[in-house]
Amino acid sequence: MRHVLRIVRESLILGFAEMGAVYTWRTWTFGWLMRLLCQATFYALLGRYVGDEATMRYVLVGNIVVLACLESTIVVISLAGERRTGTLPLLAIAPSGHLPVYLGRGLQWTVTGLTSASVAWLVLPPLLGVPLPWPRAGYAMPVIVLILVSSYGYGCALAGVALRLRGVEWLVLNFAYGIIMTFGGVNVPVGVWPGPLRVAAQALPVVHGLEAVRGILGGASTGHIMSLLGTEALVGAGWYAVAALSMDRLVAVGRRDGTLGYAG
Amino acid sequence: MSTLRVMWHAVLLQLALSRRDPEHTLILLIAPMQTTTMLALTVTAHRPDVVANAVLAPGLIGLWVAALDYAGRIVPEDRWAGRFSPMIATPVPLGPVVAGRVAMVVLVGAAAFAESWLVAALGFGRVLAVADPALFALAVAITCLATVGTATLLSAVLVVSRARDVLQNSLGYPFYILGGILVPVTVLPGWLHPLSRVVFLSWSAELLRGSVRGDARGWPWSVAAILGLGAAAMAAGLWLTRRYVNRARREGTVGFA
Numbered sequence: 001m002r003h004v005l006r007i008v009r010e011s012l013i014l015g016f017a018e019m020g021a022v023y024t025w026r027t028w029t030f031g032w033l034m035r036l037l038c039q040a041t042f043y044a045l046l047g048r049y050v051g052d053e054a055t056m057r058y059v060l061v062g063n064i065v066v067l068a069c070l071e072s073t074i075v076v077i078s079l080a081g082e083r084r085t086g087t088l089p090l091l092a093i094a095p096s097g098h099l100p101v102y103l104g105r106g107l108q109w110t111v112t113g114l115t116s117a118s119v120a121w122l123v124l125p126p127l128l129g130v131p132l133p134w135p136r137a138g139y140a141m142p143v144i145v146l147i148l149v150s151s152y153g154y155g156c157a158l159a160g161v162a163l164r165l166r167g168v169e170w171l172v173l174n175f176a177y178g179i180i181m182t183f184g185g186v187n188v189p190v191g192v193w194p195g196p197l198r199v200a201a202q203a204l205p206v207v208h209g210l211e212a213v214r215g216i217l218g219g220a221s222t223g224h225i226m227s228l229l230g231t232e233a234l235v236g237a238g239w240y241a242v243a244a245l246s247m248d249r250l251v252a253v254g255r256r257d258g259t260l261g262y263a264g
Numbered sequence: 265m266s267t268l269r270v271m272w273h274a275v276l277l278q279l280a281l282s283r284r285d286p287e288h289t290l291i292l293l294i295a296p297m298q299t300t301t302m303l304a305l306t307v308t309a310h311r312p313d314v315v316a317n318a319v320l321a322p323g324l325i326g327l328w329v330a331a332l333d334y335a336g337r338i339v340p341e342d343r344w345a346g347r348f349s350p351m352i353a354t355p356v357p358l359g360p361v362v363a364g365r366v367a368m369v370v371l372v373g374a375a376a377f378a379e380s381w382l383v384a385a386l387g388f389g390r391v392l393a394v395a396d397p398a399l400f401a402l403a404v405a406i407t408c409l410a411t412v413g414t415a416t417l418l419s420a421v422l423v424v425s426r427a428r429d430v431l432q433n434s435l436g437y438p439f440y441i442l443g444g445i446l447v448p449v450t451v452l453p454g455w456l457h458p459l460s461r462v463v464f465l466s467w468s469a470e471l472l473r474g475s476v477r478g479d480a481r482g483w484p485w486s487v488a489a490i491l492g493l494g495a496a497a498m499a500a501g502l503w504l505t506r507r508y509v510n511r512a513r514r515e516g517t518v519g520f521a
Contacts (some may be wrong), residue, residue: 022429031427031434038437045447046302050309059305170287178297188304 007100008107015078015108028112036071036116037124040064043187044128057130058214062186064120065213066177068148069206071113073155073176075106080162080169088163088254089261098251099244103156110148117144133217140213146229147209150236151180154205157239160246180206205239208232270356274364288334288372291326295376298322299383302446307388316476319384319392321446324465324472326376327407328439331415334369336422336432338362352518358509359416359502366415370408377404395478403475406487407468410494414464416501424508445469464493 023032040063047059082088082105091105092098118141125132158176162169180186183193183201190201201207212228254260282288302318339362342348351358384390394400418435422428440446442456443465449457460466467489474480512518 027427027430031430035434035437038441042437042441042446043301043305045441045451046305049447049451050306050311050314055309168286170290171293174290174294175297178294182297182301182304187301188308192304192308 003096004100007094007096007104011101011104011107012111015106018078019108019112032112033116033119036067037120040067040120040124041128044124044130047187048128053130056128057125057132059187060124060128060130061132061214061217062210064117064124065144065147065210066181066184066186066206067120068113068117068144069151069154069180070177071109071116072106072148072152073158073173074109075152075155076159076162076173076176077169078106078109079156079159080166083163083166083262086261092251092254092260099247102247103240103243106152106155106159109155110152113148113151114145117148136216136219140216143209143213143216143229143232146232146236147206150205150209150232150239153236153239153243156243157246160243160250163250180204185210202231203235203238205232205235208235267360270360271364271367274361275368277361278365278368282368282372288369290333291329291373291376292379294329295322295326295379296383298325299380300387303384303388303390307390312390315384315390316392316473317446317448319380319390320377320469320472320476321440322380323374323377324407324443324445324469325436325440326373327370327411328373328436328443328465330369330373331366331411331418332432332435335362335366335415335419336428338365338419339423340428349518352509352513357502357506359505362419362505363412363416363498363502366419367408367412370411370415373411374404374408392476394476396475396480399480399483400472400475402487403468403471403490406490406494407464407472410464410468410490410497413494413496413498413501417497417504418501420501420504420508424504439463439465442466443469448473461489462493464490464497467493 019028040060043063044056044060048056079102082091091101094101121132121137121141121144125137155173155176158172159169162172183190183197184204184206185201186206190198190207193201208228209232212225212232215225215228251260299319299322302321303315306314306318339348342351351361381392384392422431425431441452442449442460443463444450444452444460445465448470449460449466452460467486471480471483471486471490474483474486480486
């Protein structure tokens, strides 16, 4: 356990040092964060334009919660960066084994994701005239953390694709969260999609967690919410398992044929 | 070599480079998902009058992504690939080369309009009929031209700026809102209207929607505004490009990656 915590700590230090090369706290706040707030606002305005305040609130809540997913899936870019710089073998020979190091490579995005989603949760609803019911809205914060964790696993699993097909990391990232934005119940309920899509959407992160968030805001029963949270956790665990298998195989094959260090 | 010939060769160069880079198809991946998201919201809200907004917006986003994302990468990628020094050493100015390469990428971005239309027709059974096809074609053409101008300016600004990644990551959604590409500018707070008017997307979005509905009043003004804003951006972009090329030559930083 101490080893894992140390890897988490070192990963966060590395991740934030990497972020520091691109962002200062000012450019992050007034550039990146502002962009995320505008993204949620953009869709919320459409909700208001085509519907009423309730539609706007529905769309806004979905688009704020999905920010946590958006940021945590950026782990795809961080891991693909290791491939590009040829440092995957160096990470693979870590005494703890490759898996915790690889999985920790984008942890900084979970911290920024939580920050962005929390700021949006506090600021946007009152600013756009659709305030959330407090203190119930506060109970949704731990659910957003769960969504963040399950989305991070989803991002790690898809990073396996970006590590194999080089030069496609931005396509994979945009596809990853684009699918959730479209079919994950963010803007319209999952129920509006045809049967097969509805079934496939159940395997996506965010879907059940977001339903739980909406349930909390709407005053649903604790039992119903807990079952949704359990499903979200299960979905997240499934994606972590896929990520672990994918990375194990990547390293095993890379060791055997010497391709792990290829920068592509 | 004439400027147009330079631009044509730049188009061919970009075509050759884009064919090797799958990420240049990003726009075409995003557009269908965005159309689906926007149309789903519009259709479930039973607002057939807003279908045109949902179909046209991903096309405009495609153009803006082309301008912002690819244009900003041209010079830095050329530097990394070692193409920048020989490019500077040629007797043609860099500005038209950048503009030509941007034009190629913008054409790919414009394909998002067709994709979006197809998603609406095949996925939702909503065939968007264009009431005034001639005006629509004109609107698309001048919007592409204005995008090339804006992209040339953005390319220069992003090269000069130390915060290239920050600007590239940040300048999307604020401009989608200001440009009224999905929700008309009139719905936005009044204090934003003057800002919207200097974003060519706001004129383009209104003109495109007007041409689809067949009620585009005062369209010559819109055409003039789009072309004027695009030309101003192009002039500023060419000036800034010339300036940073001269500075790089003077300070001996052309070969810096």
